[in-house]
Amino acid sequence: MSESDPSSESENCVSDRISQIVRDIPRSGIRDFFELVQAKGDVISLGVGEPDFSTPWHIREAIIRSLERGQTSYTSNLGMPKLRELIAEYVESFFGVKYDAKEEVIITVGVSEALDLAFRALLDPGDEVIYHEPCYVSYSPTIVMAHGRPVPVATRPEDGFSLRASDVASAISEKTKVVVLNFPTNPTGAVQPLAELEAIARLIVKHDLFCITDEIYSELRYDIQTGDPHVSIASLPGMRERTILLHGFSKAYAMTGLRLGYACAPHAIVEAMMRIHQYSMLCAPITSQVGAIEALENGAGPVEEMRKSYEVRRNLFLQGMKEIGLPCFTPGGAFYAFPDIRKTGLSSAEFCVQLLEEENIAVVPGSAFGATGEGFVRCCYATAPDLLEKALDGIRRFVASRS
Amino acid sequence: MHHSDEIDPLLVHLQRDARLSPEALATMTGGDADEIARKISAWEESGAILGYHTVIDSSKAGGAAVRAHISVDLRPEDGHGFDRLAARIARFDEVKDCFLMSGGADLVVVVEGASLHEVAQFVAKKLSTMDGVERTMTAFQLGGYKQNGFLAGSGMDEDRLAITP
Known part of the structure; x- marks a missing residue:
């Protein structure tokens, strides 16, 4: 476009006037890659961050019935009382932490909104937030938009991407206000050893910090017979009063597009989050809340079926990685594997672009999840076993041609 | 024949896809392929496995x-x-x-x-x-809407994005 083009000029002028904070937020690496993949048809995708199941039928059926009955109104800002009660019961039985359904639970539009509310409720300009990397793409920008300062702490492949308490300790400054945890982790599938979790809890108590624990993948744990059962930091001594427990329905109940999450926290924090939520979102969609009620009342069976199915596919994928010769630690949760691709001599972005061009297979560059993800790629194995086999064949050919 | 409340997970996998080899089942469940092959033979002999078939939608x-x-x-x-x-x-x-x-x-x-x-x-x-x-x-x-646990018609009932965070 030429300089004299009036539409381009006015566009430039407008983009200069977009908020400086927003202009400084980098474009998501995932988004760039997404556009490359979209341009190509017929791709086998291990690039998604969601289950390959549709929402279990009994939940969809409950949603349809509620629409037939005309249940399309606003709900209370905090969410439907019945759903909050079911959530409080569920959180108590699953995580072993008791919350008051009336005052300590808020229902949000996915965990993403809850995370945004939590940062905005807790942070003053310049407050520092510690989180472990590689991590979900939204942590850093959400902190920045809440005027906080992101302080990523690198996790290590040799630790299975779990978080060392000693690394957290070195990142704490007098400005630190919050520590964010996400186990099992997107993108690595990492789980946190109990001893390190306890050590981190002691640090948080000692320095009088808050903790935000993103528990979205907590139901999706594997090797449970051999490993520790899932423990949330909220259940550890001294933590309940300083923790915001975030959870939702997207992953365990395969409800990603229904956008339903929640936060459990002491009343003062929930009240602060509610103050933001009531003026921005008002309430989470009633249709999704109805689905969530059905999920909590009757969804345990389907969740366990899906969990088992992910575990089987995880095993198939890891066996494939072993045969291909790409080092990959055994992820204890979520539905991601995070193989080390450094032996190919490619950067993770090069690996993904070339794999897409040559084999029509989409995986996500580890660098999209923070600088420490460089040298790795995220593979979502929640895809049909025959497609998974095809993808493994393609990756095998690709890696062989680079070695 | 031993009966317990829970069906063996191997049988659940085979019921869904009878083509799975003992080797594939071993990878999926973390078991031993020879041991799995022996179990399958025993089920075939006892009649716990009556047979294998392909589920065909005759309208297609x-x-x-x-x-x-x-x-x-x-x-x-x-x-x-x-x-x-x-x-x-x-x-x-x-x-x-x-x-x-x-x-x-x-x-x-x-x-x-x-x-x-x-x-x-x-x-x-x-x-x-x-x-x-x-x-x-x-x-x-x-007509048919579901056969042996498989829904008739197109397998996928929605479109998914290829890349999501």
Whole structure:
């Protein structure tokens, strides 16, 4: 476009006037890659961050019935009382932490909104937030938009991407206000050893910090017979009063597009989050809340079926990685594997672009999840076993041609 | 034969996809392929595994067969109840499924034939004339929505993005 083009000029002028904070937020690496993949048809995708199941039928059926009955109104800002009660019961039985359904639970539009509310409720300009990397793409920008300062702490492949308490300790400054945890982790599938979790809890108590624990993948744990059962930091001594427990329905109940999450926290924090939520979102969609009620009342069976199915596919994928010769630690949760691709001599972005061009297979560059993800790629194995086999064949050919 | 409340996960996998090899099952479940092969042979011998088949949607595969679900009332025999007669009925090649039922009819028999005429002939000439068969009520299958746990029609009912965070 030429300089004299009036539409381009006015566009430039407008983009200069977009908020400086927003202009400084980098474009998501995932988004760039997404556009490359979209341009190509017929791709086998291990690039998604969601289950390959549709929402279990009994939940969809409950949603349809509620629409037939005309249940399309606003709900209370905090969410439907019945759903909050079911959530409080569920959180108590699953995580072993008791919350008051009336005052300590808020229902949000996915965990993403809850995370945004939590940062905005807790942070003053310049407050520092510690989180472990590689991590979900939204942590850093959400902190920045809440005027906080992101302080990523690198996790290590040799630790299975779990978080060392000693690394957290070195990142704490007098400005630190919050520590964010996400186990099992997107993108690595990492789980946190109990001893390190306890050590981190002691640090948080000692320095009088808050903790935000993103528990979205907590139901999706594997090797449970051999490993520790899932423990949330909220259940550890001294933590309940300083923790915001975030959870939702997207992953365990395969409800990603229904956008339903929640936060459990002491009343003062929930009240602060509610103050933001009531003026921005008002309430989470009633249709999704109805689905969530059905999920909590009757969804345990389907969740366990899906969990088992992910575990089987995880095993198939890891066996494939072993045969291909790409080092990959055994992820204890979520539905991601995070193989080390450094032996190919490619950067993770090069690996993904070339794999897409040559084999029509989409995986996500580890660098999209923070600088420490460089040298790795995220593979979502929640895809049909025959497609998974095809993808493994393609990756095998690709890696062989680079070695 | 040992019975427990929970079905062996290997059988659940095989019921969904009978083509899985012992090696694939070993990878999926973290077991040993030889041990799994031995278990499968034992199930085949004991009759816990009755057979393997492909689930075909005849509306797509062509050569559509006619299926009828026939409710059959039987006169129970002294000392045998329904067993001997039901077993005789089950032996006909036309009979694909044969179950003893509670409630209305004693048996439900699923019969398959190349045409309406063929099924009707089977009911009129073979089934209803058997000594001990008191009454039959034939319902022809008009369409299919789900077969052996598989939904008919297109597999995917929505579009997913290829890359999401």
